[in-house]
Amino acid sequence: MSQCPLVSIICLCYNHEHFLREALDSVMRQTYPNMEVIVVDDMSTDGSMSILSEYLQQHPEIKFISTGRNIGNCAAFNLGWRASKGAFIIDFATDDVLLPERVSQQVEAFDRLEQSYGVVYTDAEYISDAGKHLYYHSQKYRPAPDGEVFAEVLARYFICPPTMLIRREVFEKLNGYDETLAFEDFDFWIRSARTFKYYYLNRVTTKRRIHTSALSKGLYKKGNKLLASTVKVCRKAVELVHTAEERKALGLRLRYEARHAYFTGNFREAEQLLMLLKQTCGLPPLYRFLNLLNRYRISLGFLRELYHMNRGK
Incomplete structure (x- = not known):
């Protein structure tokens, strides 16, 4: 040194x-x-x-x-x-x-x-x-x-x-x-x-x-305030991307965050994240369907619970 x-x-x-x-x-x-x-x-x-x-x-x-x-x-x-x-x-x-x-x-x-x-x-x-x-x-x-x-x-x-x-x-x-x-x-x-x-x-x-x-275990519980910060950081990220590779990476992040926000009943944050995804990369078919479910507050959270229950067995 x-x-x-x-x-x-x-x-x-x-x-x-x-x-x-x-x-x-x-x-x-x-x-x-x-x-x-x-x-x-x-x-x-x-x-x-x-x-x-x-x-x-x-x-x-x-x-x-x-x-x-x-x-x-x-x-x-x-x-x-x-x-x-x-x-x-x-x-x-x-x-x-x-x-x-x-x-x-x-x-x-x-x-x-x-x-x-x-x-x-x-x-x-x-x-x-x-x-x-x-x-x-x-x-x-x-x-x-x-x-x-x-x-x-x-x-x-x-x-x-x-x-x-x-x-x-x-x-x-x-x-x-x-x-x-x-x-x-x-x-x-x-x-x-x-x-x-x-x-x-x-x-x-x-x-x-x-x-x-x-x-961190409570990040995706319904009503958790940490998700509002996640949305804010994702909005910052949109302004920082320069290349197609970075935009693709941001798309992965937005899909991940939107998916988990929706499946935990955080519909408002899911809507915001899906809107960012639409503006940045466009909505793939699965996420257009997710956006529709989210708009009408149709919950499929039980699927996530089943997944984690089976994963833990």
């Missing part, structure tokens, strides 16, 4: 009492010699603040920010990165775990890359609430592309979000996360990948915790 640029780890805490010690210990045990640690608490209502107070006494170098009121992940992170000084930034939720060589390995990777690369991401181990091994990200999501990945992030999910080390310039160009959204990753990927390249480091650097009641 030719130099040791400052790396800022933005630790986001909201009711992570049961996982907070392991998470913060994993940050403090990094082998990388030049880091700043910023903890942002989004007004936790459990015992998180008591634990944070202990760590702040033991490690006075940690910077602490309280949001003052619950403002959500996107806005809380923006407070942290705007208070940071690092050349590279990690968005770290304090229910996950960093492996000791995580920062060193990713900075070394950046040291070999051109300035056009804005993100280095890696493999991850998924663990349960109890910390037991579930599976590796690479076992479920293949392949892991790098370089120009804009079309890839439009079409499918393949990046494990907490594994990313991000060049500061990326956040400066994007002005951080979009605080009007309920989640950050899909929006961040399409906006950043439009300008910056991604590099995949084929190593496990992070343990990502999958909770029994994970937020």
Whole structure:
């Protein structure tokens, strides 16, 4: 490694009492010699603040920010990165775990890359609430592309979000996360990948915790507000596509999102997504039929339930 640029780890805490010690210990045990640690608490209502107070006494170098009121992940992170000084930034939720060589390995990777690369991401181990091994990200999501990945992030999910080390310039160009959204990753990927390249480091650097009641599991439940953010991000994507390949990739995304919105009874969002699909790529016959069913609020959600019931057997 030719130099040791400052790396800022933005630790986001909201009711992570049961996982907070392991998470913060994993940050403090990094082998990388030049880091700043910023903890942002989004007004936790459990015992998180008591634990944070202990760590702040033991490690006075940690910077602490309280949001003052619950403002959500996107806005809380923006407070942290705007208070940071690092050349590279990690968005770290304090229910996950960093492996000791995580920062060193990713900075070394950046040291070999051109300035056009804005993100280095890696493999991850998924663990349960109890910390037991579930599976590796690479076992479920293949392949892991790098370089120009804009079309890839439009079409499918393949990046494990907490594994990313991000060049500061990326956040400066994007002005951080979009605080009007309920989640950050899909929006961040399409906006950043439009300008910056991604590099995949084929190593496990992070343990990502999958909770029994994970937020993502509720994405397609009827009435879930996350879908409104998905529609908004898809509208942004329409404005960003330049090529036929990218338009095709966006079509795959829109069909996927519209299909799941419809089958979960989110008719309003399904209508919006189908309209975007029509404007962007046209409606294939199956989706013209789906659009008709959706217009008259004819639900076939039971087919999805049957599929998932049989899949689980």
